[in-house]
Amino acid sequence: MNKVVKDAREAIKGITDGMTLMVGGFGLSGLPENTIAALASSGVKGLTCISNNAGVDEFGLGFLLKNRQIKKMISSYVGENAEFERQLLNGELEVELIPQGTLAERCRAGGAGIPAFFVPAGYGTEVADGKEVRVFNGKPHLLEHALNADFAIVKAWKGDTHGNLIYRHTANNFNQAMAMAGRITIAEVEELVQAGELDPNQIHTPGIFVQRIFQGKNYEKRIERLTER
Amino acid sequence: MRKGSSDLRKGRISDCGFPPPVPRPSSLKSNSKSIQHHNTSIMALSKEQIAQRIAQELKDGYYVNLGIGIPTLVANYVPEGIEVVLQSENGMLGMGPFPEKGQADADMINAGKQTVTVLPGGSFFDSSTSFAMIRGGHVDLTVLGAFEVTDKGDIASWKIPGKMVKGMGGAMDLVASAKNIVVAMQHCSKDGESKLLKECTLPLTGVACVKKIVSDLAVLEVTEGGFLLLERAPGVSVDDIRKATAGRLIVDGEIPEMRF
Numbered sequence: 001m002n003k004v005v006k007d008a009r010e011a012i013k014g015i016t017d018g019m020t021l022m023v024g025g026f027g028l029s030g031l032p033e034n035t036i037a038a039l040a041s042s043g044v045k046g047l048t049c050i051s052n053n054a055g056v057d058e059f060g061l062g063f064l065l066k067n068r069q070i071k072k073m074i075s076s077y078v079g080e081n082a083e084f085e086r087q088l089l090n091g092e093l094e095v096e097l098i099p100q101g102t103l104a105e106r107c108r109a110g111g112a113g114i115p116a117f118f119v120p121a122g123y124g125t126e127v128a129d130g131k132e133v134r135v136f137n138g139k140p141h142l143l144e145h146a147l148n149a150d151f152a153i154v155k156a157w158k159g160d161t162h163g164n165l166i167y168r169h170t171a172n173n174f175n176q177a178m179a180m181a182g183r184i185t186i187a188e189v190e191e192l193v194q195a196g197e198l199d200p201n202q203i204h205t206p207g208i209f210v211q212r213i214f215q216g217k218n219y220e221k222r223i224e225r226l227t228e229r
Numbered sequence: 230m231r232k233g234s235s236d237l238r239k240g241r242i243s244d245c246g247f248p249p250p251v252p253r254p255s256s257l258k259s260n261s262k263s264i265q266h267h268n269t270s271i272m273a274l275s276k277e278q279i280a281q282r283i284a285q286e287l288k289d290g291y292y293v294n295l296g297i298g299i300p301t302l303v304a305n306y307v308p309e310g311i312e313v314v315l316q317s318e319n320g321m322l323g324m325g326p327f328p329e330k331g332q333a334d335a336d337m338i339n340a341g342k343q344t345v346t347v348l349p350g351g352s353f354f355d356s357s358t359s360f361a362m363i364r365g366g367h368v369d370l371t372v373l374g375a376f377e378v379t380d381k382g383d384i385a386s387w388k389i390p391g392k393m394v395k396g397m398g399g400a401m402d403l404v405a406s407a408k409n410i411v412v413a414m415q416h417c418s419k420d421g422e423s424k425l426l427k428e429c430t431l432p433l434t435g436v437a438c439v440k441k442i443v444s445d446l447a448v449l450e451v452t453e454g455g456f457l458l459l460e461r462a463p464g465v466s467v468d469d470i471r472k473a474t475a476g477r478l479i480v481d482g483e484i485p486e487m488r489f
Contacts, residue, residue: 026319026320026338026342026356027319027338027342028335028342029319029335029336029338029342030336052356075396076396076397076398076399077395077396077397077398078395078396079393079395079396080342085393088393089393095394097394097396097397099397099398099399099400099401099402100318100356100360100397100398100399100402101318101356101357101359101360101363101364101399101402102360102401102402103356104355104356104357104359104360105357105360105364107357108357119364119402119405120364120405120406121364121401121402121405121406121435122401122405123405123435123436124383124433124435124436124437125401125432125433125434125435125436126432126433127397127401157336167353167355168336169321169334169336169337169347169353170317170319170320170321170336170337170338170339170353171335171336172320172353172354172355172356173319173320173355173356174355174356175355176355176356176357177355177356177357204355221335221336222335223333223335223338223344224338224342225338225341225342225343225344226333226344227327227328227333227343227344227345228327228328228329228330228331228332228333228344229326229327229328229329229330
């Protein structure tokens with residue numbers, strides 16, 4: 001078993017033009033900063049990125065947007081990024097908006113081998129366009145399909161050499177579901193330890209879902225809206 | 230009431246440090262206490278007073294999801310002796326107030342991406358578990374803002390054609406599954422157009438889901454026959470509310486004023 005890679009550059013080997021990536025994080029919290037930076041300098045393009053948000057102009061997926069490396073975003077909320085808006089209005093970027101809970105469940109289902117499922121979110125709205133509707137317990141539901149990705153890129157607080165991951169606070173967010181849904185899942189962690197050093201009772205993502213892991217460096221952990229008492 | 234009952238106009242929103250409103254729906258921008266309608270000026274509730282009235286809907290032991298804007302302020306007015314647990318859909322139960330100066334943690338944010346704290350008894354979890362709580366009907370009360378609502382309980386809150394679309398976030402999941410949804414909103418637009426309608430003019434967030442509305446003018450329940458008027462804002466007449474409501478309005482007997 002050798003899942004440990006040296007750094008982000010080694011971790012992204014095999015990510016090529018036109019691939020679909022899942023990128024964990026909510027806003028700027030729990031972002032795989034090192035891997036995003038490596039993708040930005042790799043020049044890979046035509047990417048479809050499944051991520052709850054699209055970063056801000058100067059952080060997160062904003063780096064890839066600025067370089068025009070993203071062809072399509074699949075997200076629930078994208079409103080914090082001027083470059084994103086510009087590309088969208090110019091028709092340079094495709095966007096598919098999905099209700100947040102449906103997005104999370106589509107990722108989880110992709111990893112769990114559930115090809116599709118019914119949810120009530122979006123019934124009667126434009127999200128329902130073209131989707132099968134079925135009534136359960138008197139309530140209409142939409143058929144939603146699982147999402148998978150060529151690579152899922154996630155960030156955890158601690159990880160071990162077997163790929164077991166522990167997230168911290170609300171930085172878990174989409175990382176846990178996305179980690180399950182990548183054909184190859186790359187995990188970057190703030191602290192990488194030997195297998196056996198993490199308490200097996202505390203693992204959020206069991207190592208079976210993770211193919212490559214490395215300890216990231218220089219985490220900026222930027223705060224989008226600093227609010228204090 | 231823990232806060233603000235003695236001097237409503239002050240709207241002491243910062244007392245326990247809960248997040249102040251982030252202006253998201255443009256309709257919620259105005260903090261004015263009077264609106265122009267049919268050439269008369271009506272004394273309407275401030276945003277803080279709307280939040281304070283909604284807080285009266287809370288019951289001990291409730292798990293509550295508060296949306297961005299006025300709903301966030303509800304946390305400042307939790308009645309004495311009642312314990313509620315706030316859910317933040319990015320993955321936290323037991324959301325507390327803003328951190329003390331210098332204590333902000335990038336790994337601890339709310340759904341509005343503001344830095345927050347966690348209270349004793351709180352927990353963290355991933356997004357799919359978070360929406361399992363919401364979709365599974367485990368959240369007792371959802372409070373959110375709206376651009377428009379209808380007398381059938383439809384809600385439009387996420388998209389204005391011609392303006393940049395930011396996305397629905399978790400709003401569609403919340404409205405489709407919450408057991409009890411209270412909408413906090415202004416009764417009319419700045420131009421005096423009613424936002425309580427027969428049909429929404431804006432793209433829908435959900436259909437037949439809103440149970441109750443607390444506006445700056447009134448408390449209304451969505452019933453089969455339309456908006457049932459429950460309470461008036463202090464100094465606002467039934468006639469004022471009738472003029473400001475484009476959807477079907479049911480006025481049954483004497484309508485009491487809201488009490489704070």
